Amino acid sequence: MSEVLTPPGPLQTERLPTNGNRVLLRDLLVRLEDGTDVAVPKGFETDFSSVPWFVRWAVDWMKIDIAGVVHDYMYWCPQTGFCRNAADRIWREVAGSGQKRANRIQRWGGWLALRAFGSLAYRKAAKETAAGRGRRCGRDEEREEAEMPDGRLLTGFVKIDGVDDEWPFPDDSVSVRRRVNAKLSGSGSTTGLDIDSVRWGGECRVEVDAGATLDPDGGIHISGEVRLFEGTTENTTDLEDSAQIDFVVRPGKNARRVLVLENREAAGGDRATVAFRLSNSGAD
Numbered sequence: 703m704s705e706v707l708t709p710p711g712p713l714q715t716e717r718l719p720t721n722g723n724r725v726l727l728r729d730l731l732v733r734l735e736d737g738t739d740v741a742v743p744k745g746f747e748t749d750f751s752s753v754p755w756f757v758r759w760a761v762d763w764m765k766i767d768i769a770g771v772v773h774d775y776m777y778w779c780p781q782t783g784f785c786r787n788a789a790d791r792i793w794r795e796v797a798g799s800g801q802k803r804a805n806r807i808q809r810w811g812g813w814l815a816l817r818a819f820g821s822l823a824y825r826k827a828a829k830e831t832a833a834g835r836g837r838r839c840g841r842d843e844e845r846e847e848a849e850m851p852d853g854r855l856l857t858g859f860v861k862i863d864g865v866d867d868e869w870p871f872p873d874d875s876v877s878v879r880r881r882v883n884a885k886l887s888g889s890g891s892t893t894g895l896d897i898d899s900v901r902w903g904g905e906c907r908v909e910v911d912a913g914a915t916l917d918p919d920g921g922i923h924i925s926g927e928v929r930l931f932e933g934t935t936e937n938t939t940d941l942e943d944s945a946q947i948d949f950v951v952r953p954g955k956n957a958r959r960v961l962v963l964e965n966r967e968a969a970g971g972d973r974a975t976v977a978f979r980l981s982n983s984g985a986d
Contacts, residue, residue, distance in 0.1 A: 739981035743840030743954020769796035779839040858980035866903030867971030874903030886916040901936040920953035930963035
């Protein structure tokens with residue numbers, strides 16, 4: 703079940719006089735079942751009408767308002783990186799979450815309608831966006847005139863998958879998620895992400911040495927290094943591979959990065975992937 707992290711209480715929106723759509727007055731941060739955080743930024747324009755009009759009578763609008771905003775954002779703002787299939791599935795998931803959640807018939811019926819007819823809205827969004835008539839996708843488009851919040855909230859997780867090659871015997875493997883939740887206040891502020899090392903197989907260890915810095919424009923710069931160790935114990939100092947961490951999570955956006963580590967020695971074969979999934983939202 704997904705979870706709304708911010709803001710508490712009902713959505714805060716303001717109606718646009720031009721077309722009747724509404725604009726978010728605060729960032730909306732939703733954590734999905736798989737741990738992915740979806741950040742819909744303040745300033746995003748939505749009409750809440752993801753489900754086709756002829757199905758809306760069967761679904762209580764108050765139970766799917768947040769799902770509609772998240773779905774709208776994924777359809778109208780291609781920089782989110784979510785395809786139509788994922789957006790429709792996430793609508794069903796979010797619609798079935800929270801205290802006001804839609805029942806099984808409503809969310810599956812709405813999802814089937816989206817799969818059958820949502821392509822029309824998806825193509826319309828792509829066409830109008832390409833023609834410069836797309837919806838406001840939030841704070842990035844108004845950066846010059848909108849005041850950046852004093853603080854930013856970095857949330858998400860780091861997923862570490864590792865394999866200890868034990869040929870000709872079965873390999874030892876591990877898959878661990880480390881939660882990230884850090885608040886940065888003021889331009890230039892920094893914080894360590896405090897990600898515990900992952901050990902497995904009696905021989906392998908992955909260390910993630912990462913920190914976050916708040917840029918003047920509200921972006922959060924993630925930097926550091928990931929390292930793979932392999933030896934006779936999990937406490938070995940034998941470094942097999944390393945990779946640099948260097949990317950920025952833009953305000954109101956999600957970022958994904960995957961780093962691959964491998965023991966390339968002749969008798970090696972041990973390997974690990976370190977996947978970052980992070981979101982940058984306002985810290986009110």
